[in-house]
Amino acid sequence: MSQNEIAIVGGGLGGISAAVYLKLAGFDVCLFEKNERVGGRANRLERDGFIFDTGPSLLNYPWVFQDFFAAAGKRLEDYVELLPVDPALIFRWPDRKELILSSDVTRLRESLYRLEPECDAGLMAFLRDAHIKYKLAFEKLVSKNVTSPLDWLVALTPREMSYVTVWRSLYSELGRFFRSRYIKEALGAYAMYLGGSPFELPGFFSILSYGELAYGLWLPKRGIYGLVEGMERLANELGVVIRTQTPVVAIETSQGRVRGLRLADGSREQFPIVLSNVDVPYTDTFLLNGDKNFPKLQKRAKRMKMTPGVCTFYWGLKTPLHNLAHHTIFLPDNYKKTFDELMHEGKIPSDIPFYVSVPSATDRSLAPLGGACVFVLIPTPRLSQLGDVDWSVIRQDLRQRVLKRLEEEHYAIDPDSIVVEEFFSVEEWHRRYGLYDGSAFGAAHTLFQVGPFRAGNQSAQIKGLYYTGASTTPGTGLPMVVLSGKLTAERVVANVR
Numbered sequence: 001m002s003q004n005e006i007a008i009v010g011g012g013l014g015g016i017s018a019a020v021y022l023k024l025a026g027f028d029v030c031l032f033e034k035n036e037r038v039g040g041r042a043n044r045l046e047r048d049g050f051i052f053d054t055g056p057s058l059l060n061y062p063w064v065f066q067d068f069f070a071a072a073g074k075r076l077e078d079y080v081e082l083l084p085v086d087p088a089l090i091f092r093w094p095d096r097k098e099l100i101l102s103s104d105v106t107r108l109r110e111s112l113y114r115l116e117p118e119c120d121a122g123l124m125a126f127l128r129d130a131h132i133k134y135k136l137a138f139e140k141l142v143s144k145n146v147t148s149p150l151d152w153l154v155a156l157t158p159r160e161m162s163y164v165t166v167w168r169s170l171y172s173e174l175g176r177f178f179r180s181r182y183i184k185e186a187l188g189a190y191a192m193y194l195g196g197s198p199f200e201l202p203g204f205f206s207i208l209s210y211g212e213l214a215y216g217l218w219l220p221k222r223g224i225y226g227l228v229e230g231m232e233r234l235a236n237e238l239g240v241v242i243r244t245q246t247p248v249v250a251i252e253t254s255q256g257r258v259r260g261l262r263l264a265d266g267s268r269e270q271f272p273i274v275l276s277n278v279d280v281p282y283t284d285t286f287l288l289n290g291d292k293n294f295p296k297l298q299k300r301a302k303r304m305k306m307t308p309g310v311c312t313f314y315w316g317l318k319t320p321l322h323n324l325a326h327h328t329i330f331l332p333d334n335y336k337k338t339f340d341e342l343m344h345e346g347k348i349p350s351d352i353p354f355y356v357s358v359p360s361a362t363d364r365s366l367a368p369l370g371g372a373c374v375f376v377l378i379p380t381p382r383l384s385q386l387g388d389v390d391w392s393v394i395r396q397d398l399r400q401r402v403l404k405r406l407e408e409e410h411y412a413i414d415p416d417s418i419v420v421e422e423f424f425s426v427e428e429w430h431r432r433y434g435l436y437d438g439s440a441f442g443a444a445h446t447l448f449q450v451g452p453f454r455a456g457n458q459s460a461q462i463k464g465l466y467y468t469g470a471s472t473t474p475g476t477g478l479p480m481v482v483l484s485g486k487l488t489a490e491r492v493v494a495n496v497r
């Protein structure tokens with residue numbers, strides 16, 4: 001076994017990113033992926049001429065991907081064609097109120113005026129404030145490896161510290177700039193994907209909506225998976241070895257250090273360094289030689305606060321959908337109650353919020369001529385909160401509720417026009433990609449699970465073991481996990497070289 005060899009378990013975007021950065025640093029990298037193709041949650045389903053992305057559909061912060069290709073001396077546009085999506089998002093409420101989020105400021109203002117006629121000063125102040133926070137986040141906080149809260153403290157001047165709003169919730173932070181409940185609810189809805197309610201998540205996360213306003217939202221040609229293909233191509237060109245359909249059943253350790261991997265076919269492969277791209281609590285619970293050896297890691301996994309689960313539908317329509325934009329989020333009447341049911345009571349909300357994406361509105365090649373692809377995402381509690389449920393009953397119930405709300409808002413989808421239907425339950429998400437407790441986005445971004453408090457990318461217990469991906473630093477989402485791969489690679493290089 002050469003000291004230069006590194007194994008990566010899992011071919012999510014975090015895993016591919018780490019593989020490329022490590023290969024560029026001169027390591028021999030072998031990536032083991034259990035499924036037939038890489039991409040993880042960002043995967044592809046093809047049915048009867050319809051092409052669906054399984055998970056992510058909103059691509060933001062394109063500069064992160066440009067930097068990724070530039071690290072290898074390449075240009076993003078030679079690997080991936082990005083199509084702009086504008087408006088980025090439309091939010092709708094049952095009383096027919098609507099908010100259109102666009103990076104075209106004139107369009108954005110017009111939409112906000114309809115909800116809060118005197119919001120001009122608030123909007124400008126919000127954009128200024130979020131811009132400063134965004135720059136702080138990427139220049140000083142999330143793009144560097146940190147080990148202790150002190151690292152963050154010394155990185156910031158007292159004035160900069162005042163922008164790191166962690167003592168105020170996202171919802172009340174938005175209330176500093178806007179009075180309209182609709183604007184606060186829309187800009188606060190991002191909290192759902194970070195695993196918290198906007199009434200609890202730190203106000204600093206107002207940067208999320210700002211990121212989309214400032215840098216736009218994009219769809220790679222041939223869907224989000226077009227980006228995965230571009231990143232995989234670069235990894236192949238550099239000589240990363242990618243072994244798909246190769247599940248790892250254990251990361252083997254002895255005397256407190258990594259020794260290699262045990263594969264599902266019973267074979268063993270030795271490696272001095274292993275990076276797990278499988279979600280941190282899943283790695284700690286199921287891939288590390290069982291509970292006896294690492295009780296601290298088991299405890300950490302149990303204590304970790306996780307984001308909700310999701311159920312997703314993939315509909316291939318034989319008719320076009322003219323009036324539904326690329327991304328629409330349908331919010332409920334009683335926003336607070338919905339978050340309470342989802343986050344605290346562990347119930348599928350009585351009035352479900354859901355998100356509909358029609359990527360074929362931007363890239364016609366994703367559906368056969370005259371048809372449309374529809375993706376529906378419904379946040380739900382996690383597996384342990386739901387208990388023993390009948391997924392076929394839940395599927396029918398959610399399907400009916402989504403179609404009813406669409407019909408009420410004049411976006412009717414005729415059930416007879418659905419010629420292809422796939423459904424991923426929380427259980428299915430868990431089974432396919434090793435999502436701990438069915439949590440769709442990994443560890444939540446609560447105050448004590450961000451920055452230096454989040455699970456670190458280097459194991460303190462096991463020498464030679466590293467983590468990359470959504471549940472470690474800096475966090476969840478496609479750009480974040482690509483940054484995570486870079487940070488983990490930098491950590492390895494700093495330790496080994």
Ligand SMILES: Cc1cc2nc3c(=O)[nH]c(=O)nc-3n(C[C@H](O)[C@H](O)[C@H](O)COP(=O)(O)OP(=O)(O)OC[C@H]3O[C@@H](n4cnc5c(N)ncnc54)[C@H](O)[C@@H]3O)c2cc1C
Nearest residue numbers: 010012014034040041055056057058248434469470477478
């Ligand atoms: C439904 C949904 C919608 C989302 N929407 C968005 C969005 O619009 N925008 C956005 O930016 N983000 C979105 N996200 C979040 C985003 O998808 C994730 O943060 C990101 O893809 C996670 O990447 P990762 O590197 O952590 O790895 P993962 O994608 O979790 O990949 C881990 C890989 O490990 C493999 N694996 C697991 N166990 C083993 C094993 N034992 N042996 C070998 N391989 C194994 C899995 O098959 C998988 O390929 C969404 C997520 C979901 C679920």
